[in-house]
Amino acid sequence: MPSNTPLPLVAPETSGFLLVGVNSSSPPKLPLVRWNRRRRQLAAQVVAAAGSLESREDVAYVRVFRSRILPPLHGMPRHDLTLLIRTTSPADVAAVRESDTLTGFDTTTLLAGSNAAKIGETESSGKGDFLLNHFTTDGDLDPIDAWLGLTDWYTTAIGVDNSTALRGDSASKFPLVNYVRLPSSPPAFLVNQLLRPSFHRVVRGTLKRSGMRALPGFYRMIR
Numbered sequence: 162m163p164s165n166t167p168l169p170l171v172a173p174e175t176s177g178f179l180l181v182g183v184n185s186s187s188p189p190k191l192p193l194v195r196w197n198r199r200r201r202q203l204a205a206q207v208v209a210a211a212g213s214l215e216s217r218e219d220v221a222y223v224r225v226f227r228s229r230i231l232p233p234l235h236g237m238p239r240h241d242l243t244l245l246i247r248t249t250s251p252a253d254v255a256a257v258r259e260s261d262t263l264t265g266f267d268t269t270t271l272l273a274g275s276n277a278a279k280i281g282e283t284e285s286s287g288k289g290d291f292l293l294n295h296f297t298t299d300g301d302l303d304p305i306d307a308w309l310g311l312t313d314w315y316t317t318a319i320g321v322d323n324s325t326a327l328r329g330d331s332a333s334k335f336p337l338v339n340y341v342r343l344p345s346s347p348p349a350f351l352v353n354q355l356l357r358p359s360f361h362r363v364v365r366g367t368l369k370r371s372g373m374r375a376l377p378g379f380y381r382m383i384r
Contacts, residue, residue, distance in 0.1 A: 173276040176221050177248035178327050179258055180272040180338055182240030183207055189239050194228040200241050207242050208384045210262050219253035226380035230347050237376045238271055238295060251275045272329040272338045277305045281323030283342050287382045290347055294339040300372030304337035307371040314363045319353055320344045347379040
């Protein structure tokens, strides 16, 4: 059960954020993404491109993730790789999105925006598995309010100690993407939720009332 303890919120990052999916000629179709030769070649190209992006004055730094598990959910982003680009400010996101470095790949802008709220430090370590939870909305409620309503449950019941809530602008495919370093493997993380009656009441209930759907993907940081 959620506690009455105040959420361990920290100051949001002031950077702009650009989340971009990158595909090869054959995007992943199965939930478990095999790390084959084609994807390794694409990863080498994307990692090099990330280094090029970081040479720009309007880019703070770039993270590159390879997909590990992409559940078969309708609307789920199915990309080989995902770039999380921090720009020096939210005003710089548009210029970076249109840069030649990115337009040279088959990309999808998943989110362009800023960090609306945060707990802990998601990148205190680059090791382990990461969750990018993409949220859709069909109502007028602020998705960040739903994030705030769920964070207490995840910190107290599941032991999540970090969460970076990214709010998308009108150029985004998703209005909210939650970026989390997991406390366990993806299967253990999922089972730990689903076996708890409070998950269905608190998490699913909050999303339903807010008119939101969650599309969680699991990734490994490779840069």
